[in-house]
Amino acid sequence: MNPRLLLALLPLLLTPLAQAADCANASTQTAMNQCAAQQHQAADKELNTLYQRITQRLKDNPDGKKLLVSAQRAWVAFRDAECGFAASGVAGGSVYPLIYSNCTTDLTKARVEAFKTYLKCQEGDLSCPVPGN
Template structure:
């Protein structure tokens, strides 16, 4: 039953459409599906995937910041800080107090899902070349 719950929560991670041209998404998705079963190994695997995504997000954030003027940099910095608070609080809530002991796995899958969505946002900012794009 506990494994089914983890499988269900892990499935939610991939309910959102993923960009087809982002190899990182495909790699992290495949890695999550190949995480081993024992809880401690599963936690380590999910943590590793999350930290890889977090690094990717940080790289994209820096790339977008390099393109911006002072006002837009301040706006993106403030947005990113607010997003980090949202991500952490939302995933704390989602993980809850799971009596079966899978709180960390649920939390890491939430962090992965939320970070993937932020990667999509940052990627779209970087790729935007039309009027109205968030750049200066």
Template sequence: MKKALLALLMLGAAFAVHADQPMSDHGIVDHYCAKANTQRDMDECAAAALKDADRQLNATYQAALKKWAAFPDTTAKLRQAQRSWLAYRDADVAARFALADKERAQGTAGTAYPMAHSLYQAGLEFERVARLCEFLRGDAYGERDTASCADLAAHPAVVPHQP
């Protein structure tokens, strides 16, 4: 029992060493909006957070496709998963802001709406980047690459097809 627990702890420690954890909602605000003083500043920094999240999401996804290009079944499943995740993201954001969207259409929405919308979507996208990074690392296949997700996305190692 002690050996199994020790092995499980070691596996968890190995995972924690290279896992890129997504920023918390507070972390996103602290990172992108620390110097914001006005609502306009907050809207702009939230938009910057979303733009960065979009960029990271696209780069990590494209790197994963490139890495696994020699395995068409894997890349087809990854494309399907990404399309499904995008549909989930859009539905989740729509559900979260359904009342605000209605108020916005009526001209009665609060001024914090653009900021809240952008920060929420950015948070979802940063979470997805972390998941795609684990796929990019090949964790499910026993790889233990400890490079940062940004480095892996910029320079994906291609897995050669083996007959």
């Protein structure tokens, strides 16, 4: 790669890191909204990783996998509707993205914990829908 091009692109490459570091000191509504969105993205990424692990464990159980997909779609619809309602008091305002993102992050983190529980199932536990390792 051309060294001049790399130097020109360096600030763009470091910008996400700088923005992430500023979240602790976010003082504008825009910055707080961006930080809340970043937190949701991180939680969603963890959720997707766990979801993939669960679907992998269900590879020999197509009916169970189908139920998981259905449950996850319903959960996403619930999360979005619930957070739309929770943030409705500030609809149209500049704080709406913050309130909405905080809600989706909280619900996503709760779903992450549920998925982690599924991944700890012990062999022979009939109350657990995900087979152990």
